[in-house]
Amino acid sequence: MKNYFSFLLLLFLPFGCNDTNGNKAIEKTINDSSSLYLIKAQRKGAKSSEKLKYFKKSLNVLKNQQNDSITRGKLFELTKDLYKNNFENDFLNSANLLAKLSLKSKDSFHLAQAYRIKGNYYKNLINPDSAFIYYTESEKILKKLKNKEGLSFILINKSIIQFDAGDYTGADRTLNNAYLISKKNNEIDNLYATSVMMGLTSLETKDYDKAIQYFNNGLNIISKTNSLLGQFNRETCLNNIGLSYQRKGNYSKSIEYFSSGLKNKSIKNDDPELYSLLLDNLGFSYLKVGDLDKAYKLILEALKIREELNYPNLIVLSKVHLSEYYRQIKDTSSSKRFITEALSLAKKEKTLRDYLPALKQASLIDTKNASSYSKEYIRLSDSIRNIEILSQEKFARIQLETDEIIEEKGKLEEKNRTLLYVFLGVMVVVSLLFIVRAQRARTRELVYKQAQQKANEDIYNLLISQQNIIDESRTEEKKKIARDLHDGVLGRMFGARLNLDSLNGKTDEESIKKRLGYLEELKNIEQDIREISHDLNREKQVLINNFVSIVSNLLEEQNASHEAELVHYIDNTIQWDKINNTTKINMYRMLQESLQNINKYAKATQINVEFKKIEENLVLTILDNGEGFDVNKKNKGIGVQNMISRTHECNGIIDISSIKGTGTSIIITIPIETKKEIIET
Template sequence: MKKYYHLFFLIGLLFLGCTKEKNDFSDKSITDTLAIYLDKANEESYSYEDRLNYNKKAFAILINQKNDSLNRVNLFKVANRYFNINNFGEYQKASQIILAKARSANDTVNIAKAYSYLGDYYTNTTRKDSAYSYYSKAEKIYLRLKDKENLFNTYLNISTIQSYENDFSGSEVSAIKALNVLDNSQNVEKRHRVYSQLGFISAELKDYEKALEYYNKALKLTLNSSQNLQVQKLNSLNNIGNVYQRQNKHNLAIEKFQQAIDEIHLVEDNSFLFAILLDNIGYSKFKIKDFSNLPELYFKSLKIREGLNERVGIIYVKIHLSEFYLERKDTLNAKRYANEALTLSKEVKNYRAVLAALKQTGVVDSEKSSDYSEEYIKINDSLQNAERKIKDKFARIEYETDEIIQQKDKLAEQNRNMIFFFGLVIMIGILLFVIRNQRARTQQLLLKQTQQKANEDIYNLMLFQQNKIEEGRINEKIRIAQELHDGILGRLFGARLNLDSLNKRQDDAAIDSRNLYLVELKNIEQDIREISHDLNREKSAVNNNFVGIINNLIEQQENLSEAKVTFLIDMQIEWEKFDNTLKINLYRILQESLQNINKYAQAKNIKIEIKKSEKYLRMVISDDGIGFSVKKKSKGIGLQNMMSRAETSKGILDIKSKPGKGTTITISVPIETNTKIE
């Protein structure tokens, strides 16, 4: 026996090993498939539709997997790929799901990362206040975690948002925070980003010397670095040229722009920057009245920007073209390009560009100059008000974020103190619930028994009333039967005796007559006896007369409604064998159905059938009324009662109806469970 135990044990181990190997294989297959989808979604050589489709397939796999750290890492990959193909709607959806999963797992690092992703989403969809809110939440977490790298990116993102909304003071503070986070870090690219941001802020604040200082620091980093920072170098040259341009030092500006153009071939995918440099160098040349290569430089820039669909850049090139043609006394082209710039700026809803276009349009169109000036003032005032509001909103968001964190800490402390108390309350609550539930069940059982007894009493009362009516009929039938039996039958019997005595006459005619009378009298006697017995047999038929009760209900229906009622019943059904509860339930269901027909159906014909099969008793009530949608119809009290009565008898209530097609209600109850136990 012992060796059998060992055998079973080995078989079990083998089975478990095979199962585990199968599961590992399955998991490995899913992991491989996921990796393939993610790789293809990141492949730039594929079309947008293919990349989107592969990313959606990867997303579908991940969304149903267990919420572990690997699952969240892969979901971030999915979100990145949506961002890379500029599908910001799906990017936001994925980021929100990651945030929910990270919160569920209390994964602080990924909560902060999800906040940053949502900040990126709102930055790219022009919802700067929402972006600021999410970046601020991420900042608080990264501060607690002392995560300098992510804290740097967050500060710089906040600074960029603030500069978008012309909150340059706040933007400068955030950029300096980002710079301080770097400490003595040798990350050249990050320092270049901060110096460039600080240079932009200083230029917007018209502190041009400080702006040049920051831009030159950024340029110096690119010149001294061993890394390939050619793009950053050209951006720095362009930025320095822009500052000189604002200072009206156009020769110096042209020098920087030209230096960048000479090296533009060293940068891949340089069309965007090349268009900017062409426009900038053209504008500086125009300002010093050097019209060589003008307006060709503008047109080259315009063509590139139209190919890139860079609409804001298109607006400024057309403004520069308008200025050029106005200088050349070509008023027609000057107005044309100014109006095109104004129209496009309103389409893209870039109100800075709208102001620039309005200013130029007012210059070239002196007749409507006052209208353009008025619109310019109105939009400018609105922008200033919006800027003030957004600054206040940023401050309020930061305050509210700090307040929420403080409240969260207090709530955490309160929760720790109250866990034991709530646990005790829950235990007491469960105990009380069990006791109350048990009492409720007991009361429900008593109520059901009382209701059943009441139903039986009602039915017996109905039977009593029906029996009283039938009793009068039976008494009358008995009286007639007695008259037939005691009167007519007696006289006919005497006549038969008299005729029988005539048999003493032996002539043929008398014999034939007597025989005919005797046969006839016997036939009459037999007919009368049969009538008498039939009348007496009806006495037992009226006992427990459920059919009579139904007939009374149908008579009431015919008096209340003009609808024609057809009643068909299987006369072989032995109603005395069925429980009174079943009869009451069938009666009440029929009664409720007829009431509903009278109220709503507008029927002309009603058909009621009661039939019996081998195992079931069925009642079908149909009408040709207006019907209704079974799916849309709410279950009122009447319908609920009908269903409850069917369930009480272990039966099924089925309702079929369509608008304009009438209604059919079928009640099927099992015969076995509704038969009286003898």
């Protein structure tokens, strides 16, 4: 018979807790389109189709917004509104989206709320298994968060599912937890609902004194609070207390409470279902104390209301009571008629719990078939008990499986974390080994380059030393030639000049012949001087072109070995013999380093090299049309650092400019420091 009173409790259960996580609720911002649509949907007088249109628009906006706490808070508000307005499909879409976003962002609070709302949804669909699973999931999350807001509401709903399935022990355990939380948080609504549910549970387990105690506790809560929890909560408690006394056999006390409940005349119009309950229960109590006239009127009035409301289960109960009335006044035919109608209706509606009292009454009236009714009653009672036992086991299994899934999930997460740490550790070790190996290779390469540079420097120094020896030899040769000119050619010229002077003024044939002879001698001297001059000229050119030759060889080798086209120009006004060897070496090395860098990195197709004399400076310009590089990079290569160092060694200036994709320009300007000239004496 619990279906006749448990539904009253559901009328007073709130939808749920506030959207809070220990902080203030998320406020809607009216400048957000999703909130604007939500406000339009919540307007008074809005049609159902109009509400749904704005709810859908709000949901579409939220789908495309960033997954943050504000979006999830608004989505939670929207989900609640869709639930309240019975838009089932859109509610499920919104609730599933809220759960998905909450899982993704690890928002445990909103995930718990999503599960809680889905639990409400499936409970109303009379799908207790799904409802129980979602309530359990929500309960576990809120307990883990140590957030008691809304937890009592979830526990109350879980207890209702357990209660309806006949799991009274499980329901009582759940309700005790809900009561403690509601009392601690001073949740008046939930405290009242918990007291009533605990009373109903005690009523079903036939602990009538405890049931009366819990219902009276509910009455005390109503009397102490200024706000009304529900319109007829007091009358509901009075009905339940009267029902407890009726089950206990104290009919006079039950009549007192049922009558007290009926004193509120507004129940008849505002809550006819509760009114019919009070009438029928009062009529049955009068029936038990022998006041048959009052009993008949009350039960008949209750039946009429129930038939108008079309409540089959309550109609069955009224007809069972009327059958009992006719049995007591010895009208067997009417008694049989009403009990037959009650059995038929209970069987048609497949309400087993309504069928039981009808079978019990039928066994009392139809003595001929009493045995078959009793057997059917026992069979059905056992069947219901088995179903209740199976339900208890089922909910225990769901709870256990949920715990096992959570435990398995925890183990899997731990295993994944371990694998991740191992993978990261291996990656770190491999990376370190790669870095060490790469660093060693780079070090070997640098050592090799340094050795190569040293060898090249030694070779060039040998070339320069050889050139110095050649210069010294040529200087000696010059001195020798100077002596030969002084002692030979000049002496002959002086003698020829004196002889010609002595022949001036003489016109005889012999004098003329001598004069012609001396003129021929002067021609020979002139030829000797010309030849000496030519020899000296060639020697100077060779001397001058020695550095140029080395540079030219380098440039020719570049052209021969690489695809880039190289164009070079060497200013012929540069007096290379007056430039010191250190400057030449550094200039050669910087040119060599630049060409190496171009070949390695630039991917150039055109290279220009120029040696120019600008005022008192020697300027080396190297241009390429390659990929370029970032000249502002802090860590410059060792080659570039060497070029800068060599330039500073020569008291010069180096300008390196480069733009990625357009090539590189290197301009080296070094002041000309002439070698100390040899002063002849």
